[in-house]
Amino acid sequence: MKIDFDQLYDLFVQAWVTLTLEQFSHMAQILTAFITVIAVLVSVRFSIKALREVQLDRNLRHKPFVAFEPGPLDLIIKKSSKRKLSGLKEDWLEKELENLVPQDAVFFYLSPPEPGYGCLRNYGAGPALSVDVCWSVIKAKVPTSTSSEARKLRQKLYGQEFNTTPSVPHHILNNNYATITRLPSFILADYMSEIVEILGILEIKYKDIFGKNHKTEQAFRMFTTYQPFSVTITVTFSDLIYSKKDIERLSAKTN
Numbered sequence: 001m002k003i004d005f006d007q008l009y010d011l012f013v014q015a016w017v018t019l020t021l022e023q024f025s026h027m028a029q030i031l032t033a034f035i036t037v038i039a040v041l042v043s044v045r046f047s048i049k050a051l052r053e054v055q056l057d058r059n060l061r062h063k064p065f066v067a068f069e070p071g072p073l074d075l076i077i078k079k080s081s082k083r084k085l086s087g088l089k090e091d092w093l094e095k096e097l098e099n100l101v102p103q104d105a106v107f108f109y110l111s112p113p114e115p116g117y118g119c120l121r122n123y124g125a126g127p128a129l130s131v132d133v134c135w136s137v138i139k140a141k142v143p144t145s146t147s148s149e150a151r152k153l154r155q156k157l158y159g160q161e162f163n164t165t166p167s168v169p170h171h172i173l174n175n176n177y178a179t180i181t182r183l184p185s186f187i188l189a190d191y192m193s194e195i196v197e198i199l200g201i202l203e204i205k206y207k208d209i210f211g212k213n214h215k216t217e218q219a220f221r222m223f224t225t226y227q228p229f230s231v232t233i234t235v236t237f238s239d240l241i242y243s244k245k246d247i248e249r250l251s252a253k254t255n
């Protein structure tokens with residue numbers, strides 16, 4: 001039997017071409033689906049990026065930034081034995097603070113007609129809501145002869161819960177100002193007139209119009225001058241604090 005190689009070759013080529021076209025059809029379908037998925041992912045990515053840029057722009061246009069204008073202030077203080085300690089966040093804190101000190105203790109208050117002190121300015125583009133100022137002590141200079149009872153009391157009076165007070169007004173529009181009307185408790189209740197100097201950080205906490213929390217940290221220094229019939233306190237608002245290194249550098253200045 002004679003084999004026709006030419007005919008077999010033609011059949012082989014025809015079968016190979018047919019099989020390749022079928023495979024190509026499947027590959028084309030898979031490639032088309034793959035390209036479609038990539039296009040969708042790229043589109044989603046750019047949409048998310050555009051949305052984030054819009055949100056960032058919106059946040060920047062409404063972001064507040066609150067800080068005290070730097071510089072020293074001399075506060076004229078009066079002595080009083082009244083027991084009402086207003087200006088804390090919660091009433092129970094006022095009662096607890098009243099119970100920490102002796103009943104006959106003399107407290108220190110801003111002398112009229114001082115409506116407040118400090119120029120607390122909103123440098124940001126958006127309003128700052130619910131502005132609270134907290135005094136945090138880093139170092140305190142007091143006599144070495146201070147009793148252990150007085151030291152324990154002072155440690156409690158250094159607590160943030162006793163030294164957080166709202167600004168007046170409590171909300172600050174952009175490029176507007178506020179003040180604070182209350183002395184920190186560690187000064188207000190220094191009935192033994194022992195504190196000579198305080199170095200610390202102000203934590204200024206506030207919200208933007210979207211309810212996002214913000215905080216500014218700023219260094220302060222406070223000196224007291226106790227006289228028989230008068231008390232003067234000098235408070236200086238100074239550098240903004242951005243990192244732990246700033247706090248270390250601030251602490252090193254007093255060493």
